[in-house]
Amino acid sequence: MSARALGLLGLALLPLVFLGLFFAWPVASILGLGLRDGGVLDVLTSADTWRLVGFTVGQAAAATAVAVLAGMPLAYVLARCALPGMGLLRVLIVVPFVLPTVVVGLAFRALLPDGGVLSIVLANAFFNVAVVARTVGGLWAHTDRRAEEAARALGASRWRAFTSVVLPAIAPAIGSAAAVVFLFCATSFGVVLMLGGARFRTLETEIYLRTVELFDLPGAAALSVLQVAAVLAVLVIGAVARRRRETALALRRSVETARRPVGGEWAVVAAACLVLVGLMVPVIGLVARSLSGGVDGYLALAGQGDSNTLQVPALETVQNSLRAATDATLLAMALGVTSAVVLSQVRRGRRVLGEALDVALMVPLGVSAVTVGFGYLITLGDLPVLVPLAQALVITPLIVRTVLPVLRAIDERLRQAAGTLGANPLRVWREVDLALAGRSLVAAAGFGYVVALGEFGATSFLARPEAPTLPVAIGRLISRPGVLNNQMAYAACVLLMLVTVAAVVVIERLRTTAVGEF
Template sequence: MNERRWAERLAIPLGFVLTVAVLAVVFYYPVWSVFSQAVWSDGGPTLAPLLDVLTDPFYTGVAHYLFTDPLAVPGGIATWLQAGMPAVELGLFGFTAYQALLSTVASVALGLPGAYLLARYEFTGRETLRSLTILPFVLPSIMVAVGFVAMFGSQGFLNDVLGLLGLGSIEILYTLEIIVLAHAFYNAPLVTRLVAAAWESVDVRRVETARAMGASRMRAFRDVVLPELLPSLLTAALLTFIFTFMSFPIVLALGGLRLATVEVWIFARVQSLALAEAATLATIETVLSLLLLYVYLRYEDRQSSASSGGTPLARRPFLVGWNTLTDLRRIGLLTYGVVALAVFVGPLLSLVVESVTGPNGAFTTAYYEFLLSRQTATASGTTRPLPAIINSLVFGVGTLLLAMPMGIVVAVVATRDLPGSRLAEAVLTAPLAVSGVVLGIGLLQTLVFGTVLFGHRFTVLGPVAIVLAHAIAAYPFVTRNVAPALGSLDDRLVDAARSLGATRTRVMLDVELPLIGAAVTAGAAFAFAISVGEFDSTVLLASNVDSYTMPVALERYIGNRSLGPSLGPATAMATVLLAITAASFVVIDRMGGRWDL
């Protein structure tokens, strides 16, 4: 009996130690191995790899003068202004920031009307629409890219409709415009959700006071409502910029090397075995993203501390009341609804339709039959569809087995008011700030290629490395779902159990976890969905066709840049992936899952 109690007492500390050990081996060591190549060479520190990148116009464009000839920069700017500000070479980092800026503007423009609709109107299906804003955190990026190919391709769903109407076709696939639109698909719901929440929390008494003092509706909105919305809008814009700056699958699938961002070029350098150059680029990108994330977190803390409660603005029925201004608002919102359907529903609907449409336009199940076959070769290469589906499901289960205990342990640490708990939480959730490409490179170099210890080379198989990478990406989402639920439990329940002689571990197993079962289930659904849809690290670690997953197979199927026979298998597999992630979304939504950073 004493041995059992000692085991229960040590369970949580031991779980914490094991979690830290796993992170040290699977995350911190691989990531450090990537960064060290940029700052360490021949047994000593060096800045040469970083300077080689920063002084190369291909990477930094006109900004390379900041590092090669900084004294000439003021005169160069004056000359540029006198010449009428002609176009300048942005370089790889400049283009990455440029497309992220355009994507942020598009996401805000597409998300704000939705925020207004959700915050100010009551209508049937409002809660369902609000729930759907969680989808970007569940849908795999590469699957969405297939949907955009199916909809906007030269023989895609949109051009088929335009042909039936006698209109000319449009060609926007593999352009900057389609990348920006795809990014808006992902990030506009984030803008909608954050701004709508802020809009709903505006104190109606402040608005009524402004109106009572003679302010018009527009003046009250400008002076009272808008200042309340700006913090959430800036937060959403900054998050969107960070996400799109580090975007990988969408740019790879819809832009390729011709419109490469930093992440895509890192992937290309790894494929060319230029690992040192890839590591240097990854280091610079990670530093920039961490700086942006730091700005976001500081701003969010300031916003949270400044927030105050109040009576929220009342929502009005969408179809009640008729006057010119109301009619114009309704027409505008209905027009927005049509645009939103085309952007958000169109790609997903297109991939489902294309998956059951044959070359002659007739209904077919041939593409799904293809997925069930065990061919050794396909029209798109050597990717075997059924093993890719099975691998995704198996890797998802493996991820659950590792990510769930890690996420729960971190949640327990985060909810305990102990010295250093905040620092421990930051260290344990650091994977949120590092891209999957960087982690994939690190795992490839340290675990797959092997690490020499005590004269022996220790290696892991590609599938094992994939599960480890997926678990590292997934467990913070388990923590984000479990920690708030643990923190909201009544402390008296825990105290009562402890006073009856239960150990801290027994209390957690018998009292706390059963009470937060919904949050644990939502965290598990998040972890499984993230694993099934993860692409960034998987595409680097899937060394052969036997370890391909559905997202990697999708990229292979559409990699030939055509809408030929390969699109059928791609849309069929994407539809299967959509069904799996949709099921995960239903679980998350029903269980009240948390999705925020």
């Protein structure tokens, strides 16, 4: 084994040990507890179970399709168009991602009172459009424009040039984004409960009910095993599909590839605007709701709510949120970047190994927060440290997904050339990979930060009472009677949006000044 291979193996150990300790062990323990008593076959052979699987996969696939279709025009505009307001657009589209599910659930119930499945699909897509726009936009911005221009010059229609030149180049990013969105939608919990009016059940809601309400651990474990199996199947299919598509691209500076749209491109811009309007409707509804009683809700944010609903003033929870998100993002960046480097390198030769690590990193996104949470409880105890760890589990795969397509698209010959010229592996990484992918790294950190800010599932499960995060505080305010609590909840949502916007703006600044433009 060469020194280089050893080094890679060493790097790979960091994410593997983390995953093993903070994911595989707890999940295996809780499943083991449930499966010990048998009864799994009953669950697996029940028609009810398979209806659950069908609905879970079906609604997630539909939501993923909607999110991809809606996200593509935005990705195009972000990547290819030099128009005023691009910075604002980049910031606005991430806002939905941080909104607490309970608030979005209420907003969609107000917009589509008898929505049922349609509103579940739309709400899940609403949350995830940003994943598509940012992941795909990230790679698209760096793909060479001249290839498609050549195709056009040779007589290809705009559509033909897109499908035969652009699409193959950005397909890995689309696949990546779709996989992430699918997992988010398949495990979405609050939205399904609220909008399904409890009539529509998914594996996720059923695992929760069986574990918490009915204490049917064998049943819950059987469903969790199914969930893991389904997630693995989707990821493996995704990996196989990606394998055939990923090719080295001549990456370009994004300023070189963006320009003012011409002709038919305006149609795509118009589509993007339409999507943006769609995304902003619930957001504006929330802002309006927060102001329905004047500014009382906002003024009350300095306090703890009607009859001290919160244990600390609402404003203080902002600080908790920022602190927890910073911890989680740093941890996830360390894990995510290490993993992405390993994955981009291991690809040649030991492909299967690399893909196994890739899939392993994604699995936590598709496994029930209830399973993970109870698993933590019986293995790691109730240590406060768990919040950033649990958040890092969710963010790491997102970082890998954002950075990896760019790293993989780097032409290997560049690295070889650097090596030939005498650079050691670290230097090669610095001069080639970091130089080309630095911008994506910062973008990934920014997105990870936003996800951590809005993360609710694991946090509400593990957060300490004296340090609630802003989403946890919103959840608490909205689940109490009283006009003031309600107004405060909506005002706190707007505050969360503002904090998110501010965080994204700061990180975007960092991206252009510190890392340099590429």
